[in-house]
Amino acid sequence: MKPKILIAYPNIPLMMTPSISIGLFTAILKQEGCDIALFETTGYSEDYGGMASERVKIGGTRAFDFKDLGVDIKNPADMLADFRKQVISYKPDFLLFHCVEDVFLQTCELLEYIQDLNIPHIVGGVFTTSAPERAMRESVVKMIGVFEGERTVIEIINRIKTKSNFENIKGTWVKTKHGIQKNPPQPLVDISDLTPDYSLFDDVRFVRPYGGKIYKTFPVETYRGCPYKCTYCNSPFSRTFTKEHDLGNFLRRKSVERIKQELQEYMDKHQPTYFAFMDDSFLARPKKEIFDFCEMYEKHFKLPFWFNTRIENCRPEYLTALKAAGVHRMQFGLESGNEEYRKKVLFRDVPNKTYIEYFDYINDSDIAYVLNLIIGMPGETRELVFDTIRLVKAARGYDGLTVSTFQPYYGTVLRDLCLKHGWLDPEYINSATHGLNELSVLNMPKPFLQKQEIKRLADTINLYCFFDEKDWHDVEQAEYDLDKREDLFKIYRKRFLGEFQMGGKTRIGKGATACRVDEKVLFSVLNTNPLREQEVVMLV
Template structure:
């Protein structure tokens, strides 16, 4: 048995290249483990080059983000020897326990890291969203001996003590582990009490990890959580899975909100310890809560007034709320639209808001003075080109956004739409995803989109939304990877980058003529301000796409 002060834990954070802003979970775990007097260190893979462009790099490539220079703007030095550096870190630090925090996109990277040091036979636990969503896949992997399911705050202290004191894992809630050739599946423990005041400690991260481009500027950015869980049931997202699993385990409601005075203390402490000039609120949908709580947050946050970003749904906002959020520092908002076809969005994605209501909400939001972007998904199960163009038309009817975030549907474990895709034979049941700007994993028959068609659309979605329909024939040619297509893509991209993305959000913008596209002044475009999408899904397809029997 080791003395606590001699016990060493290495946190390992497999991450996609350049996925910026430090991990909140790693920050929380650092604080907890240090409070137990252990020696704690971190291996973070974010700054290592990969074989493919990362999601942030692809955002720039696909005209969804303003350009930035990783070295000059962010101060980042890209590294190359991921596995060699990891082995060096492990052999020099000599941890008694390795803790991996893993999402599905990084699972294969995690396995590569584990393979590199397999011969050292160091006790480990693999936790995070992916082991929670796909525990059998993880525990059946020969490299993995122990996984954590659900929240990790309590698990990490109990397993650390078990390893330190050389005790068995049998009584540790929330873990599965291998013992004598068998898998032991311990039941889950209670949900974490967010009001216990566990504040994240980001001191183990490289200082450049805080630098993030936002709206055309670089900010020193720190993540903050004000609530955990999501009240919605979107079928493309794995957040509803957490609610379902907690309910099935009979451990309570996964949706929990932090006490505002406690949140105020956490914010003040984070400012004192890390000196951020921007906060990144990681809540699934920031304004999807009791409206009085939003105003209570604003009254508290007025003391700080640091600029901040959050993600939310447009239908959860009001003019008064937006005005107050603007007063206390709201700098940017990301709003999820995902699909522009009302029937598909309501029945398949479980987003029960009409196009008319969305357009009305965005008309209000465009007057708030807060910059915002729209989140879209293409390549969804059962999606056709007509459905994608419905999304384009809805976006053209929306006023005020200054950026678009387009993701290729990713069949994450734990989502309803992954099960839909598996059941229809469009993705293998054992498929492991990569990031949301990488090639589609689905293989769908006509009339549904092929992987190549999705790739082509990914390049030009912002252009379809920005330019008038009279240019659409040329833009369709720009989807094709041939000399003519590349020349057209270059031509239109240059105009779009210069006239739209070339401005940061602080520049004054001329809004469009009435009825024109919402993204920019564009007098060529006279699209109607209303868009009622047709019903395109048959009853047979509805059964196929909604897991009905």
């Protein structure tokens, strides 16, 4: 018997990067001799907006058009009917759903629309792992995956082949006639055992703009997990989960030789022109590994590549090696510019003085970089946002900002903090469609930021970071005056963004296109205002 598996991939509209998890499940199902099909919701969008277009709108990146990339959109009103039509025509033995919290409610809509067909399914992903009780409350959800799913999928296929039921499978919770059966998690997998198979995705999904140019980009996982404890992120939850269940160390890295093999497979099969290393923190690895990777990559590939990491990990010798290897662009989570807030609330204990030192190293390398900011975090005030703005200005050489409104995801410390203070509806499940600067869901008392103020600051923070402080009264007007805002963005796009990316040294050297910073700003960055006593008591 050749099992027929339909992979269902609910996704944020026009979030184009192919999912590594879907690639892994595709590879497993092929190895197990399955017939596979894919239904995904990525292309269902009312317009060519989406997450990337929102970034363009608020000045976070250079303009591009999805239509120019060959992306077709579908009417969202047709999504449920299209899904049902594919399920009926394909006649799968099993439905495998992979979703994050943002699309869990959409997953439930899809399941409800085919509920009468009685096809067994599993819903897996970060959300079902961090909120299994909440996921199983949905009547249409019959089985969920809890934690890593590679071994679970293999066991499910074995049950289909032997025509056995799906009870007592490790890594699942399943509804039975006796109630919910909560099975223990699977052992951790060796992430080096498998190369993702992206063959179910259309070619257009790999076409991505970086720094003003278009590349055929392949996502790569070299490192699973993150060693840091940031309270807005659910990555620390995975380490806690493995510890509580005696599974070992969740942090796993592929060897440099294994990375080489995987990259070569992509080169041979797909001829990419760019690699995106999707690890939580690419440089959070031993020094020797970094140099070995750079030597290997420079010798065998030297394609441009992107990664995300921490600012304080960018030692000058690393940057020199990475540049020789071909790094094109880097991304850093800055999130907040206030030292005390960052340390006591976000659990990021790095002083601004260290950031300034490492920004100098990064700028001197002339590697283009982007900074991530979060607006509207629990207990954040307008004053704290301006601490962030001043630290961004002190960086001077950044090439763009990714600005996100805080989202209280399940499995994060900050969600629990919001619930503790009554700032969040306990039933709230994130369903952001753009994932960037949507209206905040928190209801915080003053002096903390209010919903509309968060939205205005998220929409204009690029302008505050770019324009001199003496011009901030114009930017403040632009928070309310949309015509004024667009006039300022025209100046910003011309003088700051330009057509193509620039590294820090180049940007600073051009003067007019770089963010300006004076001694007054630098002093304020190194001496950020401490949190008020009542704020510390409430937030810590």
